[in-house]
Amino acid sequence: MNEKELEVLIKSFAVGGTAKSVRPYGDGHINDTYLVETDDKKYILQRINDSIFCDVDTLMSNIVKVLAHAKKNIAAEGGAPDRETMTLIPTTDGKPYLRADGGCWRVYLYIDNTVSLNLARSDEDFYESGAAFGKFARMLDGFDVDEIRDVIPDFHNTVSRYRNFIAAAEADKAGRKANCEDEIAFVTSHDYLAPKIVDMLGSGKIPKRVTHNDTKLNNVLFDEKTRRPICIIDLDTVMPGLAANDFGDSIRFGAATAAEDEIDLGKMTLSLDLYAAYVRGFLGACGGKLTEDEIRTLPMGAKLMTFECGVRFLTDYLEGDTYFRIHREKHNLDRCRTQFKLVSDMEKKWKDMERIISEEAAI
Secondary structure (H helix, E strand, C coil): CHHHHHHHHHCCCCCEEEEEEEEECCCCCCCCEEEEEEEECEEEEEEECCCCCHHHHHHHHHHHHHHHHHHHHHHHHHCHHHHHHHCEEEECCCEEEEECCCCCEEEEEEECCEEECCCCCHHHHHHHHHHHHHHHHHHHHCHHHHCCCCCCCCCHHHHHHHHHHHHHHHCCCCCCCHHHHHHHHHHHCCCHHCCCCHHHCCCCCCEEEEEHHHHCCCHHHEEECCCCCEEECCCCEEECHHHHHHHHHHHHHHHHHCCCCCCCHHHEECCCHHHHHHHHHHHHHHCCCCCHEEEECCCHHHHHHHHHHHHHHHHHHHHHCCCCCCHHHCHHHHHHHHHHHHHHHHHCCCHHHHHHHHHHHHC
16 A cells, blocks of 8 residues: 555544654564654554464454553553553544455554664663563463463464474475484474473463563563663564463573574574573563462473474475575574574573572572
8 A cells, every 4th residue: 555545544543633644664574564643643553464363353352452451550550551561543433453455454552762672782681671571471460361362373382383393394395304304303302392381281380371472672662762671562472371481482582692593503502691681680570470380480481482493493494484484595494403502502501591590589
């Protein structure tokens, strides 16, 4: 759609004023995002990618319920609900999103004077991102997780991911199995990891919670002057899940010393300094809402999410690169190798990872 068509579209939402400009915004790869400026306020207009998120009704219902609960708790703590969490602007007839021109559209209030970071520029940045996601967990403590549903079934079910890998390796439909025998052997030798946390959930030892499921640093908005965290964004994958999953994915992405697709594996390690900074921020902001058993699963969450991500990359490579976007030959194979190298480094540093958690949580 062109700018004029988007300006007409925005009139279907309960925004203040008349749109003066609509322009592409951000660098997201999933949804189409635009910044709308009216003579009153600024808004974020998004076209939801319904080829990835097929059940938009469930997705938006989850977001509405989670935002309402978070805003209530932020207000109870004396915070600013419309700045410290996203604010969904309904359509003029009160619906959370609009179906128009073959697409699904929604609008959020724009949060001024904030920045997002793709990489932590210091331990302090990573500490603050941990504090942001810890606060997210605290604000949603007490939410009845049965009120929301899975947007992507089995998203962090490592047992299911392992089964998919085994099927892909046996089928070898892209004829690539011979290229990755070492990587396949790594996965099968670590098969014991897959049920570690799933079994704890099944036995009732740890609870399901509302989880974000995409806890990268760039999903935190920071105050542009103070660099303090303001708001968690990108709630499309909010689903029932485990605290260890959200914690673990942050560590996998943010405490690694190399890029996810780095070819030189010698560069890939776990930074214990960054890990410790995140632990301090996360547990400090959780406010004691996690159980002792949940806290003890956090190091395993880091290891398991890294292993699971590597398994997903390897599965996609074996299937012919059908899910993750690639930019070079063997890109997914390179990605899985970095994740497995990171798992191996975590195993070397395992006692330190557990010690840092125990000392910070005093357990």
